[in-house]
Amino acid sequence: MTRRTPLFDLHQKLGARIVDFGGWDMPLQYGSQIAEHHAVRHVAGVFDVSHMCVVDLKGARVRAFLLGLLANDIGKLKAPGKALYGCMLNEGGGVIDDLIVYWLDESWFRAVVNAGTRDKDLAWMRQHAAQFGVEIVERTDLAMLAVQGPEARGKAASLLSPAGATDALALDAFFGREIDGWFVSRTGYTGEDGFEIMLPAAQAQRVWQALNSAGVVSCGLGARDTLRLEAGMSLYGSDMDESTHPFESGLAWTVALEPREREFIGRKALEAIRARGLQRKLVGLLLEGRGVLRSHQKVLVPEGGEGEITSGTFSPTLERSIALARVPAAAGSSVQVDIRGKLHDARIVRPPFVRHGKPLVS
Amino acid sequence: MSQVPADLKYTKTHEWLRTLPDGTVEVGITDHAQHALGDLVFVEVPEAGRKLSAGDPFAVVESVKAASDVYSPLAGEVVIGNPALAAEPEAINSDAYGKGWLMRLRPAAGAPAPALLGAADYEKLIAEEGG
Numbered sequence: 001m002t003r004r005t006p007l008f009d010l011h012q013k014l015g016a017r018i019v020d021f022g023g024w025d026m027p028l029q030y031g032s033q034i035a036e037h038h039a040v041r042h043v044a045g046v047f048d049v050s051h052m053c054v055v056d057l058k059g060a061r062v063r064a065f066l067l068g069l070l071a072n073d074i075g076k077l078k079a080p081g082k083a084l085y086g087c088m089l090n091e092g093g094g095v096i097d098d099l100i101v102y103w104l105d106e107s108w109f110r111a112v113v114n115a116g117t118r119d120k121d122l123a124w125m126r127q128h129a130a131q132f133g134v135e136i137v138e139r140t141d142l143a144m145l146a147v148q149g150p151e152a153r154g155k156a157a158s159l160l161s162p163a164g165a166t167d168a169l170a171l172d173a174f175f176g177r178e179i180d181g182w183f184v185s186r187t188g189y190t191g192e193d194g195f196e197i198m199l200p201a202a203q204a205q206r207v208w209q210a211l212n213s214a215g216v217v218s219c220g221l222g223a224r225d226t227l228r229l230e231a232g233m234s235l236y237g238s239d240m241d242e243s244t245h246p247f248e249s250g251l252a253w254t255v256a257l258e259p260r261e262r263e264f265i266g267r268k269a270l271e272a273i274r275a276r277g278l279q280r281k282l283v284g285l286l287l288e289g290r291g292v293l294r295s296h297q298k299v300l301v302p303e304g305g306e307g308e309i310t311s312g313t314f315s316p317t318l319e320r321s322i323a324l325a326r327v328p329a330a331a332g333s334s335v336q337v338d339i340r341g342k343l344h345d346a347r348i349v350r351p352p353f354v355r356h357g358k359p360l361v362s
Numbered sequence: 363m364s365q366v367p368a369d370l371k372y373t374k375t376h377e378w379l380r381t382l383p384d385g386t387v388e389v390g391i392t393d394h395a396q397h398a399l400g401d402l403v404f405v406e407v408p409e410a411g412r413k414l415s416a417g418d419p420f421a422v423v424e425s426v427k428a429a430s431d432v433y434s435p436l437a438g439e440v441v442i443g444n445p446a447l448a449a450e451p452e453a454i455n456s457d458a459y460g461k462g463w464l465m466r467l468r469p470a471a472g473a474p475a476p477a478l479l480g481a482a483d484y485e486k487l488i489a490e491e492g493g
Contacts (some may be wrong), residue, residue: 290404
């Protein structure tokens with residue numbers, strides 16, 4: 001039995017092609033996936049991300065709990081409303097999940113975790129929360145919409161009260177706050193500006209339709225994947241999982257080994273890994289010729305050894321194929337990829353491939 | 363609803379065939395197939411002169427989502443692969459039975475007649491597949 005979001009009926013009414021995504025019936029696309037992609041790069045699109053799990057973490061010692069739970073340092077948050085992206089690791093340094101955490105007040109943080117990992121994430125959090133007296137509350141009463149694109153903030157703000165719109169448009173990047181009964185944050189997974197909006201499930205369909213009327217295009221998971229890959233953002237389960245650590249997943253920037261006195265789960269393993277030297281790294285690939293890079297294709301490295309593509313697609317913005325690949329650390333500037341039995345040249349580039357509508361590689 | 367023109371023949375693997383006045387056969391993928399694949403971004407068509415047996419893969423169509431082989435419904439020799447698809451793979455999405463043709467084939471003399479479907483039977487097939 002697959003699960004459905006509060007928007008499922010509307011997706012069907014809008015003609016979406018529905019697919020099973022991590023046990024959820026989700027819209028893959030409404031019409032052309034490429035048209036949806038371009039709508040986000042050039043105007044605005046809306047995604048149903050209600051399958052992601054919103055978790056409130058409450059208690060007097062919630063900060064101490066999160067300092068030990070996350071590989072990124074919650075102490076970096078200097079103002080209420082600020083968000084932090086990071087990984088929850090196991091003792092071996094493997095990635096249990098990547099998540100965003102918002103600091104709402106000193107006894108209330110809010111996390112957003114992936115749909116496919118929600119059960120194990122909640123179990124892991126509860127296991128470690130007990131000793132801090134932290135309460136873990138799943139917010140299944142909320143729907144979540146991602147409104148993304150250069151015109152997304154203005155169009156979404158037009159649905160708010162005048163005072164609410166002013167507050168929403170004043171949000172700095174990676175900040176969120178309560179506005180008109182919604183939680184609005186200036187975050188996303190597309191490489192464009194925009195908001196993610198958590199709101200009561202009963203309002204979700206009405207708000208989606210109001211966004212459509214304001215010129216925001218309905219977008220499915222297909223476009224979400226090409227957008228995030230162009231933006232060089234990792235996808236849990238493809239680019240990293242419990243068998244890989246952040247240093248070989250392009251996520252070293254989310255690991256805070258300073259201050260050295262902060263103990264967190266996985267720290268000892270990461271320090272040992274770093275002391276031994278990294279064996280593998282996650283890189284961006286740009287296919288030189290025609291064809292499409294796909295996950296699990298083999299990557300041959302001239303410096304020696306083999307790697308594997310973790311995520312690959314056709315980039316609608318660049319009109320060529322791009323990928324993320326885990327390769328031996330010695331890999332230099334070019335590789336060959338085995339696509340259906342033939343070797344194709346690809347160049348190693350530093351992600352992101354596209355940011356704010358502009359190609360960053362050529 | 364997928365389009366299924368009445369004047370064409372079809373295969374169970376979602377190719378269509380059109381017999382041209384000179385006796386050659388034009389082959390493509392159906393509207394149902396292009397819809398299932400999604401936006402096409404790359405198409406590899408066969409070289410002229412290539413000899414095919416019935417059931418041989420002769421083309422690769424790649425969408426944003428996946429790569430798929432296309433199979434020749436007939437034995438014969440490739441007359442031409444559609445040269446326009448290299449620059450315009452989306453023609454298969456917008457015009458599967460027209461500009462989206464993949465190859466023209468000269469059927470081998472004396473080859474056994476393949477099991478092809480008429481439009482009504484093909485419609486029944488895709489209805490059973492939920493399409």
